[in-house]
Amino acid sequence: xxxxxxxxxxxxxxxxxxxxxxxxxxxxQGDVYKVTYGGKAKALKWYRPKALKDPDAFYESLxxxxxxxxxxRAFLWPEAVTERTEDSFGYIMDLRPEKYKxxxxxxxxxxxxxxxxxxxxxxxCIRIVAAFRVLHVRGYSYQDMNGGNFFIxxxxxxxxxxxxxxxxxxxxxTGINGTxxxxxxxxxxxxxxxxxxxxxxxxxVVLFMLLCASHPLEGEHWAxxxxxxxxxxxxxxxxxxxxxxxxxASNRPVRGIHNNVxxxxxxxxxxxxxxxxxxxxxxxxxxxxxxxxEINWLKALARFQSDIVRCxxxxxxxxxxxxxxxxxxxxxxxxxxxxxxxxxxxxVTAAKNTRIYRCQLGVCNADEALTPVGYVLAKPDxxxxxxxxxxxxTVMSATTPSGVTRQVKDxxxxxxxxxxxxxxxxxxxMIQ
Amino acid sequence: MPDIREQEAIARKLxxxxxxxxxxxxxxxxxxxxxxxxMNETMEVLKDVSKNNPTAELxxxxxxFASGASWITDKGLVFMDDFYWNDLKAxxxxxxxxxxxxxxxxxxxxxxxxSSVGYKVPVIxxxxxxxxxxxxxxxxxxVNASNRWFRAAxxxxxxxxxxxxxxxxxxIVGNPEAVIRVDDLETLKKxxxxxxxxxxxxxxxxRSNNDASDDIIKGIKDQMGMDxxxxxxxxxxxxxxxVNPDKPEETPPQPxxxxxxxxx
Numbered sequence: 001x002x003x004x005x006x007x008x009x010x011x012x013x014x015x016x017x018x019x020x021x022x023x024x025x026x027x028x029q030g031d032v033y034k035v036t037y038g039g040k041a042k043a044l045k046w047y048r049p050k051a052l053k054d055p056d057a058f059y060e061s062l063x064x065x066x067x068x069x070x071x072x073r074a075f076l077w078p079e080a081v082t083e084r085t086e087d088s089f090g091y092i093m094d095l096r097p098e099k100y101k102x103x104x105x106x107x108x109x110x111x112x113x114x115x116x117x118x119x120x121x122x123x124x125c126i127r128i129v130a131a132f133r134v135l136h137v138r139g140y141s142y143q144d145m146n147g148g149n150f151f152i153x154x155x156x157x158x159x160x161x162x163x164x165x166x167x168x169x170x171x172x173x174t175g176i177n178g179t180x181x182x183x184x185x186x187x188x189x190x191x192x193x194x195x196x197x198x199x200x201x202x203x204x205v206v207l208f209m210l211l212c213a214s215h216p217l218e219g220e221h222w223a224x225x226x227x228x229x230x231x232x233x234x235x236x237x238x239x240x241x242x243x244x245x246x247x248x249a250s251n252r253p254v255r256g257i258h259n260n261v262x263x264x265x266x267x268x269x270x271x272x273x274x275x276x277x278x279x280x281x282x283x284x285x286x287x288x289x290x291x292x293x294e295i296n297w298l299k300a301l302a303r304f305q306s307d308i309v310r311c312x313x314x315x316x317x318x319x320x321x322x323x324x325x326x327x328x329x330x331x332x333x334x335x336x337x338x339x340x341x342x343x344x345x346x347x348v349t350a351a352k353n354t355r356i357y358r359c360q361l362g363v364c365n366a367d368e369a370l371t372p373v374g375y376v377l378a379k380p381d382x383x384x385x386x387x388x389x390x391x392x393x394t395v396m397s398a399t400t401p402s403g404v405t406r407q408v409k410d411x412x413x414x415x416x417x418x419x420x421x422x423x424x425x426x427x428x429x430m431i432q
Numbered sequence: 433m434p435d436i437r438e439q440e441a442i443a444r445k446l447x448x449x450x451x452x453x454x455x456x457x458x459x460x461x462x463x464x465x466x467x468x469x470x471m472n473e474t475m476e477v478l479k480d481v482s483k484n485n486p487t488a489e490l491x492x493x494x495x496x497f498a499s500g501a502s503w504i505t506d507k508g509l510v511f512m513d514d515f516y517w518n519d520l521k522a523x524x525x526x527x528x529x530x531x532x533x534x535x536x537x538x539x540x541x542x543x544x545x546x547s548s549v550g551y552k553v554p555v556i557x558x559x560x561x562x563x564x565x566x567x568x569x570x571x572x573x574x575v576n577a578s579n580r581w582f583r584a585a586x587x588x589x590x591x592x593x594x595x596x597x598x599x600x601x602x603x604i605v606g607n608p609e610a611v612i613r614v615d616d617l618e619t620l621k622k623x624x625x626x627x628x629x630x631x632x633x634x635x636x637x638x639r640s641n642n643d644a645s646d647d648i649i650k651g652i653k654d655q656m657g658m659d660x661x662x663x664x665x666x667x668x669x670x671x672x673x674x675v676n677p678d679k680p681e682e683t684p685p686q687p688x689x690x691x692x693x694x695x696x
Contacts, residue, residue, distance in 0.1 A: 050654065104486035112439040121436065147486040180637060181487060213439050225541055225550045227445050228584055229644060257443045257549050267433045308433075317433050329433065 003086075004033060004046070010090070012037075012080040013063065018044060018092065030090070037080065037092050044082075045165070046090035053175040059084065061168055062091055071138045074131035076151075076162040091165065096151050100160055104147030107209060114154030118317050119308045123157025125207050126301045130370050131161055132203055133294040136196050137367065141170045143194040145202035146179035147209070170196050178202065180236055181215060185285055188237030197288035204279035204292060211268070214261035216280050219243035219251035242280035244273075267329075269307055269319055271346075275300045295359065298369045302357045306348035311335060323347035339386065339416045342430035350416055350431070352378045352386065361427025373424055376416065387413040388422070388431070396424040447488035447552040447636050448509050448545070449478075449628065452531050453520065454560035455496045458595060460522035462617055463561060468519040470621035474628045479512050481629055488552050488636035493544060497531035498524030508544050528564035528600070529571035536574060539581035553644060554581060555631040558589040558604060559624075563597030572604055586635060586645045588612070588627055588652070592620060610649050619656075627652050 002023035004010075010018045016038065024032040030047040037044075052058045062081050070077030078091040106113030115121055128150065135142060142164075149163040166176045173193045180188060182205050184198035192198065208216040215222075221235050234240075241251040243258070244265065253262050265273065278284060279292040307320045316330035323340045327333070339350035344362040348354060354376040359369035372391045379385035389411065390396050396408040401419030408414055408422070422429040451471075455464065475492075482490040491509035495501055504518065535556070538544040545551060575582045587605035591598045591613045602608040612627070614620045630651040635644060 102484060105484040107442040107486055108444065108484055110439070110441045112436040115436050115439075118433060118436050209442070213442050215442070218443065223548070223550060225545070225547075226581065226584065227550060227552050229553070254548075259440055260442065263434060263438075316435065319433050330435075 002031060002033070010035075010044070010085065011083050012092070013083050014080070015083075016080070018042075018080075018082065020044070030088075034095065035092070041095055042079070042092050043076075043095045044090050044092055046082075047088045049087040051088075055088070058165070058174070059089055061172075061174065062089075062165055065164065065167060066091070068138075071140070072131045072134040074127055074159050074161050075135070075164050076160050077164050093162070093164075096160055096162065097153075099155070100151035100153050100158075102148060103150040103152060103206070103210070106152060106154065107147060107213060112154075116155065117308075118319075119305065120154060120157035121210055122301055122305045122308065124152050124159050125210055126298065126305065126370070127157065127159040128161070128206060128210075129203065129294050129297045129301065131159065132199065133298070133369070135167070136170075136199065136294065139169055140167050141172075141194055141196045141199050142167055142202075143174060143199070144176050144178045145199065145206055146182045148179075150206065180232065182206065183236065184288065185237045185240040186288060188233060188240075192288070195288075197291055200291035200293070201279075201284075201288070203294070203297070204276070204284075207297065208276060208280075211272070212261040212264050214243075214253065214258050216242055216276070217251070219253045219258065221251045223254045223257055240285050241282075242277070242285070244277065245280070245282065246277065247282070267319055269304055269321070271300055272304055295369055298357070299359045302355075302360050302370075303346060303348060306341075306354045306356070306360075309335060309349060309351045320349045323349050339418065340432045341388075342432055344427055347432065350376050350386065350388070352376055352383075356429065358392075358425060361425055361429070364425070373429075374422075377413070386416040388416055388429075389413045390424075392424055394424065396422050398422045442486070443549055444486070445488045445550055445552045446491050446509075446547055447632065448491050448493060448554040449631060449635075450493035450495065450509075450535070450554060450556045452495045452497065452535070452556060452558045454498070454526060454528075454562065454592075455520050455522045455524070456498045456526040456562055456565075457523050458526075458562050459592075463592060463620075464520060464522040466617040466621050467559070467624065468517070470624035472517045473621070474625045475512075475515060475517050477625055477629055478632060482512050482632060482636075485632075485636050490632055490636075493538075495531055495534055496520055497527050497534075498522065500524075500527055501531040501534045503534065503538065525565040526560065526562045527566045528560065528604075529566040529568035532568060532571035532575050532604070535582055536571070536579050539579055539585075545581060552635060554585040555635050555648075556582075556585045556587045557627055557631065558587070558601060559592065560589070560601060561592035561596050563595070563600055568600065568604070586631065586648055588631065588645070588649065590614060590620070590623055590627065607645065607649075610645055612649075612652065623652075623656065626655055630655060 004020045006020055006022055008020040019036045021034045024034055029051040033044045035042050035044040062078055066078045066080055076093045078093055080092045082090045101114055143166045151160040166174050168174050177187055178194055182202045184201035186192035187198055217240050241248050243251050243253050284290045309318050309320055311318050311328040313333040314331035316328055318326055318328050318335050320326045325334050325336045337349050340347040341350045343360045356373040358364050358371040374388050374390050376386055376388055390408045393410050397405055398408050398414055399405045399421045416431055418432050420431040490512045492515050493509045494504035589601035589605045589611045591601055591611050598611050601611045614623050631648050634648045634651050
């Protein structure tokens with residue numbers, strides 16, 4: 001319920017005016033308004049008085065976050081805090097554009113929740129991991145990942161992350177334990193408080209939910225007549241078991257209920273299945289130090305993205321297996337992989353729009369994981385002629401099969417011709 | 433890979449909210465009018481907050497009791513989208529015991545609670561402005577002894593006015609804290625909405641502590657006097673242009689910048 005009328009003027013803690021334009025929505029802790037601040041349309045989140053357990057500490061933490069600034073453009077980060085007035089306070093952030101849909105909404109919708117391609121789903125995963133990597137590198141933990149704080153543009157996979165008011169330096173307890181389905185098991189059983197390792201678990205849940213449209217721990221253990229708190233504590237905590245646990249088969253997905261994951265799991269590339277098996281292994285569930293690191297998600301997801309192509313006959317998306325020609329599972333036509341790029345650990349299909357990132361070239365530090373290296377493009381007047389464009393902002397060196405070495409400047413395009421070896425950063429790409 | 437557009441909605445538990453409403457003679461006039469108006473409005477708000485709930489789908493049941501008890505939703509619990517409020521009329525006695533017998537009968541996998549996905553713990557909201565005119569104690573004893581759904585349910589009672597027997601309501605819901613007294617009709621209307629929405633929002637959440645009721649009751653008491661819609665921070669409007677530095681810019685090559693590669 002709106003408590004501020006349009007035209008109401010509030011001030012930031014530094015005295016700058018914020019003019020309320022309209023009421024947007026109510027939330028669990030307060031209300032969101034459209035406001036004008038610094039000449040721009042922004043969102044104001046205003047806490048309901050008494051909604052926060054420790055408002056003084058919360059206010060200080062918010063203020064610190066505004067001073068430090070946003071770690072990544074994906075975060076709808078608090079830009080400014082209001083002064084403390086009317087028994088409460090609020091903060092200013094960017095407005096969320098209309099086309100972005102809440103993750104929860106995507107998941108509960110049939111028909112893919114607005115996603116039209118799997119490539120966009122993978123893109124959303126990459127954006128989320130990349131944003132949390134930066135957040136964690138900065139020493140923050142997010143604390144309360146859930147389906148309500150990711151906003152996704154299903155057309156492109158772009159992601160905005162909101163509710164950054166709980167973000168705090170790793171190890172700080174803000175009074176928030178998280179949202180049970182997404183919480184790490186050690187928080188569910190009351191043995192730990194949120195930190196970066198519990199964020200890592202939540203991140204794996206979010207990625208699984210996006211890629212499989214099912215919950216990784218909800219199988220037969222979940223499909224009981226009545227999900228009482230006792231059962232939930234076991235399901236997400238003391239007896240948390242991955243639905244595809246290789247040893248314990250007691251929590252498998254149930255046909256007729258968990259259809260999405262049953263249909264999709266088998267299609268996922270083996271390396272994606274493996275990384276999920278690692279992320280939800282008994283070891284990773286019980287030992288916070290054994291969680292999958294963001295760099296490893298980025299490596300797997302970047303590879304996955306390059307393995308998704310479109311069937312030229314029926315336009316269906318095909319997940320290329322082992323960078324070799326793969327049959328379209330819809331129309332049966334063989335997708336011929338004409339060229340591949342051999343990277344450090346594996347090869348990827350070289351098709352139009354295949355992108356190569358630094359993390360695919362070999363060992364690199366997490367900061368550089370998503371540094372673009374290059375991408376495949378088609379000649380404008382002849383789609384059958386493919387080239388590889390250097391976007392690495394460095395000079396590559398390319399050696400032809402006959403042994404001639406050339407410099408390839410940033411922005412230059414080289415032909416996708418088998419036998420050319422490209423050296424870039426500390427790694428190499430073999431065109432095959 | 434099957435078309436992403438064939439993806440189904442994620443599997444969710446069903447969360448029953450069952451209203452057990454006193455429509456005895458003392459409710460007639462302004463009171464039943466207030467209840468009808470509040471329920472109409474509450475159903476709209478519930479539709480909105482439950483629409484995108486990631487953990488549970490809401491199903492509604494309505495049982496009225498006066499001289500005897502009858503289910504408004506007599507064919508079973510109803511999904512929110514299919515539910516329309518039909519105004520109740522008041523008249524008759526306060527057969528709370530018969531209402532409890534009805535709950536005992538229908539809260540069963542072989543009656544209202546059959547489903548392959550299963551349920552969250554049901555929420556039962558009682559509302560009465562009087563005291564029972566039948567042998568509610570025997571019925572309460574029986575339902576508590578034999579019906580696990582009833583025992584596990586989150587039970588909240590709204591006691592309307594001085595005439596409401598709060599002691600009896602406390603026995604039924606098993607906790608005097610869960611009996612909320614209301615005197616004026618405006619507060620009653622607000623309370624029906626707040627109780628419903630809070631019970632849904634908190635009842636749908638997964639939880640690791642045993643007593644959902646405590647959280648819900650605290651939530652209701654905290655939020656009386658305020659709206660409690662689901663969180664939608666972030667807002668709408670504006671534009672989201674921005675360049676992601678992580679993504680290579682896929683500007684289509686301009687004619688002219690495509691090299692000839694004569695000697696590659």
